[in-house]
Amino acid sequence: MENIYLDHAAWLPVDTRVLKFAEGFLKNGVGNASALYSFGLAGKKVIEEAREKVAKLINAESENCIVFTSGATESNNLAIKGTALRNIKKGKKLKASSIEHISVLNPMKELQKNGYEFNTISVDSTGILNLDELERSLTKETVVTSVMYANNEIGTIEPIREISEIVHKKGGYLHVDATAAAGRIPIDVQNDRIDLLTLSSNDIYGPQGTGALYIKKGVKLQSVLPGGGQERGLRSGTENLFGIAGMGEAARIAKNEIAQESERLGKIRDKLIIEILRIDESFLTGHPTQRLPHHASFRFSRIEGESILLNMDMYNIQVSTGSACSSKTLEPSHVLLAIGLKHEEAHGSMVLTLGHSNSIEQIPKITKAVKETVERLRGLSPL
Amino acid sequence: MKRVYLDNAATTLCDKRVVDAMIPFYTDKYAVASSQFSHSPGIESKEALDKARETIANKIGAKLEEVIFTSGATESNNMAIKGVAQANRTKGNHIITSSVEHRSVREAIESLEKEGFRVTKLPVSNEGFISVDDLKESIRKETILVSIQYANQETGTIQDIASIGSVCNEKSVIFHTDAALSFGRLPIDVKKEHIDLLSITAHLIHGPKGVGVLYIRDGIEIVKCMYGGFNEFNKRAGTENIPGIVGFAKAVELIGPEEIKYIKKLKKRLYDGITKRLDAVQLNGTQKESLPTILNLTFRFVEGESVILHLDMKGIAVITGSACFSRSLEPSYVLKAMGLSHEEAHGSIRFSFSRFNTEEEIDYTIDAVYDVVKKLREISPITPNK
Numbered sequence: 006m007e008n009i010y011l012d013h014a015a016w017l018p019v020d021t022r023v024l025k026f027a028e029g030f031l032k033n034g035v036g037n038a039s040a041l042y043s044f045g046l047a048g049k050k051v052i053e054e055a056r057e058k059v060a061k062l063i064n065a066e067s068e069n070c071i072v073f074t075s076g077a078t079e080s081n082n083l084a085i086k087g088t089a090l091r092n093i094k095k096g097k098k099l100k101a102s103s104i105e106h107i108s109v110l111n112p113m114k115e116l117q118k119n120g121y122e123f124n125t126i127s128v129d130s131t132g133i134l135n136l137d138e139l140e141r142s143l144t145k146e147t148v149v150t151s152v153m154y155a156n157n158e159i160g161t162i163e164p165i166r167e168i169s170e171i172v173h174k175k176g177g178y179l180h181v182d183a184t185a186a187a188g189r190i191p192i193d194v195q196n197d198r199i200d201l202l203t204l205s206s207n208d209i210y211g212p213q214g215t216g217a218l219y220i221k222k223g224v225k226l227q228s229v230l231p232g233g234g235q236e237r238g239l240r241s242g243t244e245n246l247f248g249i250a251g252m253g254e255a256a257r258i259a260k261n262e263i264a265q266e267s268e269r270l271g272k273i274r275d276k277l278i279i280e281i282l283r284i285d286e287s288f289l290t291g292h293p294t295q296r297l298p299h300h301a302s303f304r305f306s307r308i309e310g311e312s313i314l315l316n317m318d319m320y321n322i323q324v325s326t327g328s329a330c331s332s333k334t335l336e337p338s339h340v341l342l343a344i345g346l347k348h349e350e351a352h353g354s355m356v357l358t359l360g361h362s363n364s365i366e367q368i369p370k371i372t373k374a375v376k377e378t379v380e381r382l383r384g385l386s387p388l
Numbered sequence: 389m390k391r392v393y394l395d396n397a398a399t400t401l402c403d404k405r406v407v408d409a410m411i412p413f414y415t416d417k418y419a420v421a422s423s424q425f426s427h428s429p430g431i432e433s434k435e436a437l438d439k440a441r442e443t444i445a446n447k448i449g450a451k452l453e454e455v456i457f458t459s460g461a462t463e464s465n466n467m468a469i470k471g472v473a474q475a476n477r478t479k480g481n482h483i484i485t486s487s488v489e490h491r492s493v494r495e496a497i498e499s500l501e502k503e504g505f506r507v508t509k510l511p512v513s514n515e516g517f518i519s520v521d522d523l524k525e526s527i528r529k530e531t532i533l534v535s536i537q538y539a540n541q542e543t544g545t546i547q548d549i550a551s552i553g554s555v556c557n558e559k560s561v562i563f564h565t566d567a568a569l570s571f572g573r574l575p576i577d578v579k580k581e582h583i584d585l586l587s588i589t590a591h592l593i594h595g596p597k598g599v600g601v602l603y604i605r606d607g608i609e610i611v612k613c614m615y616g617g618f619n620e621f622n623k624r625a626g627t628e629n630i631p632g633i634v635g636f637a638k639a640v641e642l643i644g645p646e647e648i649k650y651i652k653k654l655k656k657r658l659y660d661g662i663t664k665r666l667d668a669v670q671l672n673g674t675q676k677e678s679l680p681t682i683l684n685l686t687f688r689f690v691e692g693e694s695v696i697l698h699l700d701m702k703g704i705a706v707i708t709g710s711a712c713f714s715r716s717l718e719p720s721y722v723l724k725a726m727g728l729s730h731e732e733a734h735g736s737i738r739f740s741f742s743r744f745n746t747e748e749e750i751d752y753t754i755d756a757v758y759d760v761v762k763k764l765r766e767i768s769p770i771t772p773n774k
Contacts, residue, residue, distance in 0.1 A: 012418070012427070019414040031596060032407050040398060042696060042705040044391075075459030075598060078616040078626035108616030108625055115615050207627075212414060214459065214598045214629030229613070231499055232462040232492030241492055242462035243399055243591060245598030318427035323418065 009322045009367050013299065013360035014157050014185060019251065020210035020361070022258060027212070027251035048246050055253025059217050062209075062256040063183070063202060064193040066222060072236045073249050076216040077184045077205035078108040079230075081151075083240065084180045084201040084218055085112045087226035088149050089121060092178070096146025099123040102134050102153065102163070103343040109151050109182055110339075126152075130345045131292040132161030134168060143175040150177055154186035154202075158327050158340045158356060159291030160300030162190065169198045178224060184208050188259035189267060189297050200224050206248060210361070211255030215248030270359045271298035273368065277357060280372040284379055290341065290354060299359040304346065308382040310354045316382065317355075320374040325356045391703045392749045396592075397541060397569055397682050397740035398707065402635070403594040409638040410596065413631035433630055440637035444601055447640050448586065449577040456602045456620045457633050461568040462492040463613070464587035464602035467624065468564045469496040471610035472533050472585065473505060476562070480530035484508045484561075486518050487725040490541050493566050497535065506530070514727045515674040516545030520555060527559045538567035538586075539574070542722045542738055543673030544682030546574065553582030562608060568592055568600075572643045573651075573679055584608050590632070594742070595639030599632035647743045652680040654741045654750050659683055661754035666761055672723060672736055686728070686736045687757075689771040690764040695737055698760040704753055707738050731770075 030051060056068040065071060074080045089099060099113045103125040113123045126139045134152055143150065150172045155162040165181060172179040180201040183192055188209035194202055201224065206215035220226060220239075232241025278301050281287060286306040305313070310326030317324045327338040337351035355375070393401070413436070418429030438452070445455045458464045473483065485497050487509045501507050508526045510518045518536060527534075534556050539546040549565060556563035564585035567576060572593040578586055586603040590596055604610055604623065616625030663669050668688035687695060692708030699706055708720075719733035728736070739753070765771045 010418070016418050018416060021415070024411070024414060028407075031402055031410070032404065033401070040395060040705070040707055042395070042700045042707070044393065044705050045395075075463070076626050076629070078614055079459070081616070082614050082625075106616070108614075111615035111625070115612075212631070213627065214632045230462060230466050231495035232466070232490070234491070241495070242460045243589075243597055245460075245596075247596065248598050314427060323427040323429060 006321045007370070009371060010362055011357040011359065011371070012323045012325045014356065014358040015325055016213075017207050017210050017360060018362075019207075019212050020255060020258060023211055023251050023254045026254040027247050030250045031247040048244070051246060051250050052244055055249045058253035058257040058260075059204065060219075062187065062192070062260045063204070063219060064195055065219050066195055069237075070219050070222060072218045072220060072239050073244070073252070074216045074218055074240055075214055075245075077106075077182070077203050077208070078216075079240075080203040080205075080216045080218040081106070081108040081180075081182055082112045083226065083229050084203060085109065085149055085151060086116065086229050087239070088178055088180070088201065088224065089116055091225050091227035092148050095148045096144070097121045098144060098147040099149050099151075100126055100139070100142060100147055101151040102126050102128060104128050104132060104156050104159075104340045105151060105153055106157065106182055106184070109153070109180075113151070128343055131295070132156055132159045132340075132344050133292060133295065134163055136164070136167060136171060139168065140171050143172065143177065145175060147175060147177040149180055151180040151182065154181050154183040154192065155190070155297050156291065156340060157185040158338055158354075159302050159344065160296035161292040162186065162295045162297060165197045165199065173198060185297065188255075188263065189299055191263060194219055194221070206252035206255060209252070209255045209259045211252040212248045215245055215252045217252065266361075267298035270363070273359055273363060273365055274298060274301050276365070276368050277301050277371060280368065281375055284376055287379070290344065290346075300356075301359075302354065302356045304341070304350055304354045305379050306350065306353060308353045308379060310352055312382050313353075313355045313378055316378040317374055320370075320378075322371060322374050325358070326354055327356060389703045390752065391705075392745070392753055393705050394739045394741065394745065394753065395705045395707055396742040396745075397738065399591050399597065400594045400742050401744055402591070402596055403639060403642055405642060406595055406635045406638045410631040410635040413634055436634055437628055437630060440633045443637040443640050447576075448571075448588075448603060449579050450603050451606060453621055454603055454606055456604055456623050457628060458600045458602055458624055459598055459629070460591070460600040461490075461566065461587050461589035464589070464600045465490070465492040465566055466496045467602055467610070467613045468585040468587060468604075469493065469533065469535055470500065471613055472562050472564065472608065473500050474611035475609040476532040480532040482506045482508070482528060482530040482532065484510065484523065484526050484531060484534045484536075486510045486512060486536050486547075488512050488516060488540055488542075488722045489535065489537055490566055490568065493535055493537070510536075512725050516540055516543050516722075516726050517674075517677075518547060518552075520548060520551045523552060524555055527555070527561055531559070531561050533562050533564060535564040535566070538565045538570035538576070539679045540673070540722060541569055542682075542720055543684045543726070544569075544679035545673045546570070546677045546679060549583070550581045556584075557582040569679060569681070572640065573648065573681055578603055578605065590636035590639055593639050593643060596632050596635040599629055599636045601636070648680055650743060651741050651745075654745055654747065655680055655683050657747060657750045658739060658753060659685075661750065662757055665754070665758045670732065672726065672728065681741050683739045683741075684736055685739070686732045687761045688732070688735060689768045690735050690761055692734055692736050694764055695735075695757075695760055698764070699756055702756045702760075704756055708734075708736055
């Protein structure tokens with residue numbers, strides 16, 4: 006049976022072109038990129054080229070604004086803790102949307118122990134940030150506000166340009182987690198006036214274990230990982246040459262192909278949404294139009310997301326029931342609760358995220374499997 | 389041009405067999421292991437993670453849940469030191485370390501010093517050893533953590549870890565050791581040696597860069613350094629780097645007993661070859677209790693930087709001081725702590741070996757070092773009796 010992979014928000018296969026480009030640095034990539042001898046200098050060149058490619062993907066003003074990390078979680082931690090601790094004189098207030106990833110929410114919660122005040126800003130039923138509430142809640146002491154570019158569970162794209170204006174009016178810094186959005190829709194940090202932006206390598210078809218943080222020129226951070234002083238002293242540790250080179254190449258490819266690929270996947274997504282919403286008591290979660298082109302998310306009343314996932318697996322189709330990181334707990338997704346769903350409604354969610362391997366021909370198989378799964382589960386359900 | 393890589397204490401070549409084990413997890417094996425409820429590829433990935441954890445746990449005598457995957461030794465060291473200090477803040481504010489630690493330990497401790505922790509930096513002998521008696525005397529009621537490396541990154545000097553562990557155990561002080569360079573080179577048993585926290589990394593044993601482990605003994609309290617998901621027994625957030633972790637375990641499986649014997653032979657061959665042909669060469673560190681992978685020599689009357697650049701022209705990669713140190717022209721703090729003069733430290737070269745070096749490469753290096761040092765001494769104004 007053909008395997009249909011629809012969990013591209015959790016894991017992406019590394020693009021074969023990326024692997025071909027970077028594999029040499031895994032196999033032969035000997036030499037410490039910080040050393041003086043010539044193998045070391047060659048490594049340094051690879052890193053600087055990758056920095057430039059990543060900068061271009063988000064239209065950063067300079068490649069020097071990019072710092073490589075071990076992934077999005079570390080980037081989010083560095084952005085929030087690093088900026089808050091370094092700019093403590095500015096104030097001790099932190100804001101985030103209520104649908105942020107836990108690697109944004111938890112560092113902010115943690116800073117409360119250091120005397121910071123932290124509040125979330127609500128979103129409407131489609132997941133769009135409540136801009137009036139944001140404006141009302143910001144004060145001059147708000148040092149970091151974090152709003153994601155787009156949400157990984159419901160696909161909603163936030164109005165970052167407007168959010169940025171509001172945040173900057175009060176003089177605070179805006180951090181944007183672009184893990185789900187980068188490589189899917191164009192991002193322009195200069196046009197959006199973003200101060201800090203998180204990127205994940207694997208989410209743009211690069212190797213796992215690498216991420217980046219864009220830091221606007223002039224924004225000062227405290228290092229959270231001191232040591233050998235790599236990455237401008239902000240992130241010590243022997244550079245992961247393969248991961249960095251791979252992420253750079255993935256960024257270059259994404260930049261070139263973003264328009265074409267998002268149009269292709271957008272068509273599949275639209276068709277899937279139409280077909281799946283034909284099922285009784287099925288609902289789209291997230292925004293109907295302001296959503297990521299590869300993202301379709303639903304909820305079905307009277308069934309459990311986990312059973313959907315396991316049943317779909319029998320058709321060799323991999324779907325998700327929310328964020329890969331939070332599905333370890335049995336708690337319903339905080340994102341679905343934030344858009345106003347009740348506990349039992351939030352439990353019946355299914356997220357489909359498309360990628361390179363998906364094609365328009367797969368639609369009938371997918372919709373058939375979803376329909377049969379939902380019918381079967383409802384037949385068993387005591388509800 | 390011939391290329392001889394003798395900077396294996398900075399990083400090593402990733403073994404081809406390691407790469408082969410990793411690639412499927414990049415390309416076609418779904419590699420997210422966090423989901424409790426997962427589709428079949430997710431479960432496969434979780435199994436790969438568990439198996440890798442077991443391999444590493446067995447190698448150091450730890451339990452599965454005591455092995456936490458990180459992004460490398462720098463993160464492991466930061467997490468161990470800051471995590472323990474923050475978690476035990478109410479018990480005391482005193483930390484003991486040595487004066488020759490890797491920069492990631494040194495700077496993590498300095499960052500705590502700024503927050504009000506008191507730090508005792510134990511001196512080392514001219515061979516690089518701390519004194520266990522000094523350690524005993526330095527431990528006081530407020531001491532919550534001792535962080536002393538297993539072996540030194542510049543000279544290879546191996547500390548008496550079992551004795552240090554016993555002292556800490558008797559006095560109920562938490563003991564962390566940075567074993568980045570010792571892991572896979574020396575037998576390590578965390579239980580026998582009373583080690584509470586141990587930092588190791590993959591890229592120094594022919595594994596990939598960007599993966600490390602922190603061993604945390606069951607019952608040791610630690611504050612998280614990175615917040616987010618519940619990954620790694622809720623001790624380290626972030627999606628697991630499954631290909632990297634699989635590569636780390638493969639690298640561990642590939643370490644054999646013959647390898648160490650072979651590397652020891654290479655080290656002896658280089659030392660004997662150089663000292664036979666050149667005078668005024670001094671060994672930095674010690675003969676006996678030293679890592680087989682590291683040889684640090686000072687060539688009197690010459691500058692280490694010049695030696696490096698000339699050897700580089702002959703295709704040989706070595707460093708002066710620690711790799712992370714070559715960015716600045718300051719002499720190495722490790723060598724200074726061992727009592728070397730400014731000149732002696734500046735003339736130091738670290739050669740570090742791996743299983744991929746050959747005897748022929750060593751002989752080539754001996755000839756090259758001889759030529760370079762001889763030439764530089766001829767033009768040096770401080771060489772006596774020219």
